[in-house]
Amino acid sequence: MTAAEDPAPAPRGARDRLAVWCGWVMVGVAGLTPLMAWLGPLGFAALMALAGLLCLPALRLREPEAPLAIILLFGLAWAALSTLWTFHPALSLEDSVALKLAAQLPLYYAAWCGARRADPGLAALALRVLAWGLAAYGGLLLLEALTNGGVYQALRNLMNDPIRPDLGRKNLAQGAFVLALLWPVVAVAGARAGAPRWLGGLMVLGTVVLAQRFLSDAPVLAVALAIAVGAAVWIWPRSAPKILAIVAALLMLVMPVLILLVRLGGFGANLPVSWEQRMGYWAFAIARISEHPWRGWGLDASRAFSPSIQLHPHNGALQIWLELGALGAVLAALTWAFLFRRLVREDRTLLAAASAGSASVYLFFGFVSFGVWQEWWLALAALVAVVVALAATSSKTA
16 A cells, blocks of 8 residues: 555544554563563564564555565565475475565564554653663673573573573574664664663673674674664765665675685685585585576575585575575665665764664675574564664654
8 A cells, every 4th residue: 555545544543542552562572572582582573473463554555665565575476486496395384485475574564564653652662661671681691691601591491491501502692693783773763762872882792792702703793894884874874875775786696706706716715614614505505506597496495405505505695596596686686775775864863874784784694694584584674674663753743
């Protein structure tokens, strides 16, 4: 539904009830986010799906979002079509990535519409709850780093669900990825809503200390990347987002060639084990891409190439090329170009800078860590968008 097709305005009371309903849904999401990050990031998929389901009455497609909606719908259709030739067909509806994507797209968009529609006072409350909650989580990560994950293990023992120390540290490290992604937008949006500015520092400190303690480089690099990108967008609010749009799109399009050049140049030698393993995945993926460059091997086909690739190539651009071919890569490039281009401003704004920072972190993690179709990871992208929408909503007068 476009803006021109919106129904006649509802009575004042009805509009207020919907705003209050969406506002409380967002407060609930804000309250549960730190718990999800600590105890089970996989739960973000269910959390954001539930938020979208509860906010379906607020679903509207406005004209500014129409181009992105067309790109995503076309991409969804192409992904679904590719299941006809996929090298890894789903054995049941529960395993169907295409079906999950078809549900996630409208539900996550509805959650974003709910944040946009929320009562301004409740939107501000949700942001304060989220900022304080993630700052507390940052403090908890500091404690976990000092105790080698002792708090998390003690809780699991208390729940009669003990876990090996190494697996506990792995789960905590995954939470550091979550905080590394969320802190830029949450710190800035929370400050706009009245939360203390120093809360962002506690989020950063917890992320960096735990990641270093548990030998996870990516979150530390992500914090630095977010600061650098955010500073660039703050200093050059008109040109920096345009440059980021071009860079992101080019990375999606030329990633196979870029990695091939890196390998031919000998830059992949003498790497740590984890990076050496990634380079092996990437080399194998490039070889398979060359066999079906236009249509790819089909949605979720990466799983069929074990042990040469474990689950996915650990590079989002290569995964899209491998599974959806050149058309999928073009659609992904257009998506990222649109998202960064929307951050162009005439004047400097911290929210645009923070949004660019979180977006760059999401892109970075997608290039080195997570699979494109992981439900919880897609849900976190929706959560970032929700936080930005809440910040804009909370700034409105009631």
